[in-house]
Amino acid sequence: MTSIALTPYTPADRPWLVEAHGRLYAEAEGFDQSFPRLVDEILQGFEAAHDPTCEHGWIARDAGQPLGSIFCVRQEDETAKLRLFLLLPEARGKGLGQRLLDRCMGFAREAGYRRMTLWTHESHRAACALYARNGFSCLRSTPVQNFSVALVEQQWERPL
Incomplete structure (x- = not known):
């Protein structure tokens, strides 16, 4: 996996990222079309207003083909929020998720954040295990529709 490049997110990546989120979450969890619309809104907001000194997004690529993503955005002065962490099924189980997470947390530390937060779903067992191995603690679980x-x-x- 070391030949895979972690490149900065650009607006040209948005169509792929919206489509991949929509397709994978529909297949795995039955999510409706409101989910890719939300991903598109998040990305449009990031493109329009992110502060590159403390917010960044990365796309993992193999020979130019996107395999995954991760974003670090500002939640509060001392708190970074991890967003849009995604790996295509063919890229899972090879250490790429850890690489993306390491890059995101390293950036957050360098940007001066003291902690990182994220939201996920209990059903994302592999991601939750990765978070736990990396010092994250689950603060709350809430049933939702x-x-x-x-x-x-x-x-x-987790603290940074």
């Missing part, structure tokens, strides 16, 4: 399915949303956090 989102994207036309019953989910258990979780908030995780």
